[in-house]
Amino acid sequence: MASRTRQRTGPAGLTARLVVVVYLFLLVAWPVSVVVQRAFDPVGQPGGVGALWERLSAPDAVYAFYLTLTVAFWAVVVNTIFGVGISLLLVRQRFRGRRALSVLVDLPMSVSPVVVGLALVLTYSTGLGWFGSILSETGVRIIGSTPGLIMATAFVSLPLVIREVVPVLEEVGTDAEVAARSLGANARQTFWRITLPTIKWAVVYGVVLSAARAIGEYGAVRIVSRGAEFNGETATLLIQNEYQAFDEAAAYAAAFVLVMAALLALVVVTVVRPQEGSES
Secondary structure, three states: OHHHHHHHHOHHHHHHHHHHHHHHHHHHHHHHHHHHHHHHOOOOOOOOHHHHHHHHOOHHHHHHHHHHHHHHHHHHHHHHHHHHHHHHHHHHOOOOOHHHHHHHHHHHHHOOHHHHHHHHHHHHOOOOOHHHHHHHHOOOOOOOOHHHHHHHHHHHOHHHHHHHHHHHHHHHOOHHHHHHHHOOOOHHHHHHHHHHHHHHHHHHHHHHHHHHHHHOOOHHHHHHOOOEOOEEOOHHHHHHHHHHOOOHHHHHHHHHHHHHHHHHHHHHHHHHHHHHHHHO
16 A cells, blocks of 8 residues: 555656646646636727626527527436436346447447437438428428427437436345335335435436536537527527637637536536435
């Protein structure tokens, strides 16, 4: 134990720490800090909190953030419900094709979001998608509308809840659930009183990660959305549009909000993680 401690605090260990800190500073901390600094002090334009608030309260920015929160909310709701259900299916059931289903769940993590958006367009668009043509006959439009944005966002963030809940279910086992059923509890009572309290912090952790991923999604929504002002423009698309229109101050202001949302998610998961460990 003593030799390991000396190795960690020796010159090699300090050098390794320094390299990691410098790497993270140059790759993450510095670029993000520049965005925050430019949000309050854009080059050639008024700066300060008042100017930042004025840019964020512009009608197009309000629309973009409202649409982003709407899409993220429903995507997280869908992923939470189906994520917990799929987790229970993968852990508590044994069936043919279980491993294939587990691999399929991880597919959104390995496929580019742009490919996801293209796949949704080919499936649900009125002109190209067979299923989309059928829906259009009933007056339902997926691509270029809010439902399409929700589907794209839910797709890319699907595994986050599942991959947090599955390890907890595997760790706690089924003893408490079997005991509850033996005492006369039905499936619904067992889930609400035994299973859900056991996995609640894993669910919260997955929900926070899923929300952060949904708010910052760009690639998939860029393909399925019209991406125009007041017409499918989410916060990430707002940043792109404003930057391309040379309104860099507005782009920095929107980016600042997304940075703050990401930092808030990190704070939440940092607080939740120890509680999850103590609960399990």
